[in-house]
Amino acid sequence: MKRLFPAPLLSLSLWALWLLLNLSLSAGNLILGALLGLLAPIIFAPLRPLPARIRRPGVAVKLFFLVGRDVLVSNLAVAWGVLRAGHKPPRSTFVKLPLDLHDAHGLAALAMICTVVPGTVWSELALDRSVLLLHVFDLDDEAQFIEHFKTTYERPLMEIFQ
Structure with missing residues (x-):
């Protein structure tokens, strides 16, 4: 599941941002936003830094x-x-x-x-x-x-x- 959704909060945020920027809840925008939200974190996962560890x-x-x-x-x-x-x-x-x-x-x-x-x-x-x-x-x-x-x-x- 982690390979399909490496960053679920990021996926949801990208989908919501796509819909907000397009100001439309049409089926096409819902699908394109979902694809963007699903694929962008997978494609860009190698570029993400290691998680920060805040010690103090x-x-x-x-x-x-x-x-x-x-x-x-x-x-x-x-x-x-x-x-x-x-x-x-x-x-x-x-x-x-x-x-x-x-x-x-x-x-x-x-x-x-x-x-x-x-x-x-x-x-x-x-x-x-x-x-x-x-x-x-x-x-x-x-x-x-x-x-x-x-x-x-x-x-x-x-x-x-x-």
Whole structure:
């Protein structure tokens, strides 16, 4: 049964999304949506990563709220930096962050955090996953930024996934 339905919730979601996007409950759409829901998880099963094992859910909840706070604070800081750019231009730079985090799920979470927190416009992960190159909108002290990044984001992700 698992081979026929490797991800039943995903199959049901794809079927429902198909019907929602087409805004029709016709027989053709019901059948096409069902085929999509059944075949897509089977075809793409080799591409699915191994299931994530969250070792410390309390740390994950704490990190979630911490990132939410940082998004708000960073939005205000970037807005203020843009408004005062005529008087004091931002000191944008690229920062190389050495990484101790090697878990694929942790790195994916780190990438999402870098994406949602304003002020980090661009990032690149080294092929060996040892360094993250990050563009920072306004930077005062590189060493302090690296320590803050590692303490605030990387270490909790290591506790959660490694």
